[in-house]
Each structure stands twice: as C-alpha cells, then as structure tokens.
Amino acid sequence: MTLPPGFDLDGFVQRTLAEDLGQGGDVTSAATIAEEARFTAVMDSREEIVIAGLEIAAAFFRKLDPQVDLAAMAADGDRVPAGADLMRLSGAARAMLTAERSALNTLQHLSGIATFTRRYIDAIAGTGAVLLDTRKTTPGLRILEKYAARMGGAQNHRMRLDDGVLIKDNHVAVCGGVAEAVGRAKAANTGLQVQVEVDRIDQIEPALAAGADRLLLDNMPVPVLCEAVALVAGRVPLEASGGVNLDTIRGIAETGVDFISVGRITQSAPAVDIGLDYALT
Template identity: 50%
Template sequence: MTSLATVPDGTRARAQITQKAPGVVFGLDVAELVFRRCDPDVRLARTGPEAQWRERGPVLEIEGDARALLTAERTALNFLGHLSGVATLTAACVREVDGTGAKILDTRKTTPGLRLLEKAAVVAGGGHNHRIGLFDEILIKENHIAMAGGVTAAIGAARERFPDLPLEIECETAEQVREALAAGATRLLLDNMDPPTLRAIAEEVAGRAQLEASGGMSRETLRAYAETGIDWISIGALTHSAPTLDLSLLLEPLR
C-alpha cells in the first residue's frame, strides 16, 4: 500500500545491496529469485563474492520497476541476511577448529521449510551437512536405545532392518562406547561430555570408530573440544541461532 501510494506508476529505479558487517554472504540465488518474481524484467548484477569471508562491500545491483523492487526488498533481505548469518557463524566455527582435524557439522534443528537452504549455507561457510532428514541415516539416540532394550539390541535391529544405511549411535558413558564398539558400530555420538572425557574416549577408541561430539560447547570452548581427537563437532546453533548478517538496500530513481 505504501509503494502504491507514494511511488508513481512506471517509475524505474536502481538499488544496491551492501554488506555492512564482516562475514560470508550466501543466498544470492534466492534473493535474485524474489526480485524476479516481483519484476520478471529486472536486471541483476552481482558485485561481490559469495561463500567467501570478507569485511564489507557491495553485493548486488538491481535495476527495475521501483514498486516491484520495494515490494521484494524485505523478503529478499530476509533470505539473504539469514542465510549469510548461517554461513558466517559456520565459517567462524570452522576457523576455531582449524588445524585440529575436527570438522563442523550441522543438525536437523532447522527452520521449517528452509532446511535445504540453511544446510547449503552451512556448506558455504565451510561446514558439513549431517542428515538431511530421517531417511538417509540411522541415528540411534537415548530414547531409541531405551525402547529397543539396550545398545546392542538397537544396533542389531537397525542393521537387520536397514543394512545399507550409515549408522551412528549416541553413547552417554564409556561403558556404552565399549558396548557399541563390540556390536560393530563405526560412528559414535558423544553428547554433553567435557573435553577430558572426550579425550579419554578418543584414546580408548583409537580410530576404531569415528567420533562426533555435540552439546555444551561455545565459540570460546570449541577449540578445546576439537583438540581432544574427535572427528566431528555438531552444532545446532549454526541453523537455529545464527545472527542475521547486516545488509542494507538503498534505492535511487532513474531519470
């Protein structure tokens, strides 16, 4: 209503999206799609890198119908700012563990409807995707173990039913780790363990299974966890708590 009231019909304009804070821009494809939905004849030109860390600068130039650009502005920036925020937080976490051998993973704690976009943003930031859904990997957690009757029973049942799917099992104690290894598990999820406990388990496992740690860590403590000898660190906050990257769009009329 505001654009219809204040912008004369047929007015054309040029806009520029600018990155105003350090980080990784990601999501230009979906932002451009928003502008095209509002103005099929819009002209778009990328003016900055995507999926690369940089300090600030121009990102995208847009030329088209002024009302259409104003209509698309907030939706495009919402997508671009959120996905860039996910990529930026991921890149920051990847930097924290650099040189340790540990890799950063996402989780299924994603925004409904945006999972594939958010997981693509994690990859743009240098992270790795865990499961896309409940269909592509067996992940046996504490509730599954309780319902199945124990670690060994849960692994056996999963292997029998879905022998071709990758399998990972959550272990809460060193005893469960030993039981899982004896049952043939090759990837273990170690949840809410402190670095000394993780280090002791990594030394005991000695490469017989891949180890993933999750829970109870922050940017400040991430490296201490990564230096314990684990292979993966999964962080739900990459997708559910990433701050939006600061971006702006300024519009000028074309004479």
C-alpha cells in the same frame, strides 16, 4: 550457486511473496510511486559477513520484474568486509520496493548462518576436526539453512530422518541398551551406516561389539572425550556433540575427535545487517 536437488526456488519465492503481499498487495508503493518510475539501488553489507543466498535474493526481484537489470558483485561463500557492495540492480520501482523485504530477509538470515558457521570453522582451524550441522533447523527452511551452513564451511549431517541411522538416547532406552539398539539396527539391513549416541565410556565397547559404524559422544567433558578417543583408537569415526559453543569447540577439537556437530549454527545464528539503498544514476 548450487542448491540441493529438490529445492523449488520458484515455489519458495512465490510463497514468501504471497505471505508479504496479502490480498491487497503493496499498497504503499502503489499509492506513492508512479507506475513508470525506475529504481536503481545498491545492496551492501553493513558488517563483515559470509554470503549465502545472494541468487535467491535476486530471484525475488526477477519474479516481480523479469526485465530487471541485476549484477552480483560477490558470490555465496565469500567473506566480505563491512561496506562491500553485494548487488547492483535497476528495475521498475514498484516491483523493486515490493520485493525488497522478502529478498533482504532471506539473504540476512542465510548469511547470518554462514557467518556464524565460519566463526566455528575458524575456531577449529588446523585441528583436523570437521564441523557438522544438525537437524535443528527452522521448519520448512531446512534445505536453505543447511545450504547456508555449507557456505560457511560446515558439512551437512542428516538432511532427513531417512538419510542415516542415528540411534539416540531415547532409542537406547526403549530398546533396553546400546548393544540391543545397535543389533536391531544392523539386522534391519537398511544399507545405511549405523551411528549410535553414547554418553558414558562403558557404552563404547558394547556399541562397537554390536557393529556400530560410528559413535556420537554426547555431552562428554574434554577429559572423557580424550579417554574415548584413546579407547576407540581409530576403529570407527567419532563425533562430539552437546554443549558446544565458540568458547569450548577448540578444546573439543583438540581431543582428536573426527567430527563436531553444532546445532547452534542453524538454530541460534543472528541475522546480519544488509541494506538496499537508492542510488543516483
């Protein structure tokens, strides 16, 4: 598993466990489980999923029991059927039960994003269009959610506001027009490509004349997207965005756009069902 540079795995694990432990710790496990008890378990998928975050889940168990015996049975990015074993573990029972929910919450959420993303990837297979994620992520979890989108097959768009110049409709409104906004962005000499959002055909030529490096075609119906693709004729890459779902993405991809950005894959992905069950040795 390769997480983006700058992701603090240990810090994430500590913060997540602290949120769950509170001031008193796992009072249930402390009250019911003998200190020397061992816990052997199998983590498995209860539906077909694409995995993301398996090693992050493992980090929770290792944090509370550095001697835990862990064996991963799959890897991030794998598509596995219902009933597939993902991980086997054996360690101190109190520690394993304390870490269980944090580990599962993380893995279920990230695998949910990867699984949902793969459905979009499958829907546009063979079209040549590339699926992009967006900045529509859970505050504080962007690095992980975008990682999960990659595991599902998408490419990451901007990670942060300093990753690229993307002129949206409100920028255009404040500047007084597409050409004015693009001109100012080019004059700023950021060293970054300038992408501009257009929602009408008549904005395309002014944007290109002002030096736009890429166009985001926002909320355009399929016939208008086809017109835009023909008009641009390969001069710059085109990205379609807005109102994209599993029912519409194939038709959008077949217009010939280069990219399709979908906020839903991180914003609306349901968690998947993954369990951790005691196993007799």
